[in-house]
Amino acid sequence: MISQKLNDQITRIGPQTAAGAVLRRYWQPAALADELRASNGAVPVNLLGERLALVRDASGDLVLATRVSSPDEPPAHYPDPQSIELVEGGPVYPVVEKKGMVFTYMGPGTPPAFPNFDCFRAPDSHVFAFKGLWECNWLQALEVGIDPAHASFLHRFLQDEDPSDGYGRQFRDKAAHTDMPMTQVLREYPRPDIEVEQTDFGLKITALRHMANDLTHVRVTNQIFPQAICIPMSREMIITQWHVPIDDENCYWYTMFTSFAKPVDKDVMREQRLKEHRLPDYAPLKSRANNYHYNPDEQESLTYTGMGLDINVHDQWAVEGLGPIQDRTREHLGRGDAAIVRYRQMLRKAIKAVESGEEDMLPMRGGADVGRIVGPLSNDAIASTHDWKQASFLTDMQRRAECPWDASV
Template sequence: MTPEQNDLVTLSGRDRPLGALLRRYWQPIALLEELEGPRPAKAVKVLGQDMVLFRDQEGRLGLLDRDCPHRGADLAFGRLEDGGLRCLFHGWLFDVDGNCIQTPGEPAGSKLCTRVRQRAYPVIEQAGMIFGFLGEGEPPAFPGLDCFAAPGSHVFAFKGYLDCNWLQALEVGIDPAHASFLHRFFEDEEADAYGKQFRARSADSDMTMIQVLREFENPDITISPTDIGFRLTALRPLPEGQTHVRITNLFFPQAFVIPLSETMTITQWHVPIDDTSCYWYAAFTSFTDAVDKEEMRRQRLTLYELPDYKPRLSRANDYGYDVVEQKSRTYTGMGEDINVHDQWAVESMGRIQDRTREHLGTTDKGIVAYRTMLLRQLRKMENGERPLLDLTAEEALAVADPGTVDGVAPAGADLEAYWRAVDARRRGAAPWAAPANAAE
């Protein structure tokens, strides 16, 4: 890529083409749990914008620009009272729609508050997260993905901070080849770390995922367009004619959907805080039992620190690197948590990767396909056209989850029929799940 192209796909400020594109979509801005407690208000920064998110006394959500329109003081420290958020400096009061409803220091009968309005943004609760829309006009409708269709009891949401640009964080999720190396373990026994799904044995094979990835490191990768972006298929031929089949999906503009197990998927967004840092937001969706949210949260808080959800392992402590471990236990020497492996990979590229220096190979088909798609949608925006998934409510009804699978097909199987059957079985276990979208 040229330096100009690299800037085009990484910089998300208001005045940048990418910033205009990303502002056409709902963005995860917080977890629902972040507004729990005695004071449901917090500062948030998304796409370089400083805002305050709060819940008023009636339970309504509000998202306002953070600087008070009176003298610019910080509304994130405001008092939640009298139906809104009150600035500490002079007591001006704003409701969730940005209306100024009181200017108490002004003379009796003053109409000043009728002429003042704080910029407010639409907000909505979905999949255990709070989404905000930072663009102009009507926000798009949500497509019918499983994480949005599932009841709250079956979805667990979490997030984590990354000290790098959003794009390199997203691209690791559409690169199936890296798992054979970055997430390689030299021992096959069960582990309690996040990433233990690699220890599991498929219902159709005696091999663990560790063995599959370690011993068959050259996946055959294909890309197929879908209604939400594209489907990425990675095939690994196994002994006795079996085939390991992994189907993941790019969810435009900045998310992907991947299988975690035979009964759970992850939908993961990568949201710029600014151009050199981002959060990943993940919705874990169960197709069988309700999720144990307290236990899942407890497990992840051993790895992340509140209130900012920053990882305990980072550049500052070399990601826990241990040379002895690297020789005999893990490929990275950075423990068994695959999030740490991915974090090291994307942060080691620099805070904004210089893509003019990279040399892509055939395993980078997903990377190439996504960048091509992103550049195409940027051109559509520039030409005044609606980009992909800028959906009306009627259009959204026709967009269903495209299906995500990780399994072993028997010898001689029709691989397309195999993965669709596996996906159908998983959906059949969940009364709320609609049939997968077969449209290409």
């Protein structure tokens, strides 16, 4: 457990806050390219406690400018683009479009370079971007993503689908080099050993599920500082996901789905997700207001939550159920929370670095050669228990060697 003062320090992100100062020193997703294409005018953006709009400046360049908003405007409100009024003399932030997302830099000085992550260097044909609204603080949204054990419980499927029918869905694949569905692996081996190591970009998180016959399932995920994760979706695809604060009590998840093999079927993936979200605010159709479509019959025979097959809904229920801002003064972290503990330490260290003017100490800032940061390794593998590290690495190298675009590391 932590004090209320510390909980406030690591969760609140307004312009004059400690955590907000850290997040503002990194590129943040501000909108989807799909939103730009669909708009006939400015695109409203609510980000880090500020009400903004994507507009063209006098030179025709896209920028993020401060817009006029009413005091009672909902956090994810999308006003009529034609009615948006900008604040004369208000902050204007630079933007850049990458792989279907529009990023902005809201901090002081020169923006940092983008790392050479797979999601950024894959061709456009192999990357699909989407987002969704969650009514909770950004930190609890991030922390569910760096908890490797939660998938065995929150995303427990009591029946295993045919993996060939699961394109574009997480955990709808067979474990590497076996005929065992991933859903079965997670269900039958629910309590992994977890190893966490610090990297140039954040944290590498390895979950080890020890199986029969001296085999171990190895699942490598990553925390990319300050508030992204990179995780395997299937053997072919990875997910890079940012948890982006709208304000203290609401956030968006922005995701890039990156394929190592075939081009992504963007129409299929968009259609899948639009069945679960409404436009223009990308709010999920299942929510607290309709009890997330909870079905006790489904819970009896199909899923742990009884809330359908979309795991985003499971995560949404879990993080929104903690309240707008999770009360960490009464929590009791355990062995399975190793990555959450390490991340909070890293965030507190970054806060101190900014407060003391030592911004070069931040991950991927200062003198770091960010362009040399590649990957990161994010995959599932089953290997001999005594040789799991090498086997996990070689599985990733094989996937990269067969990749039609340059995925070399």
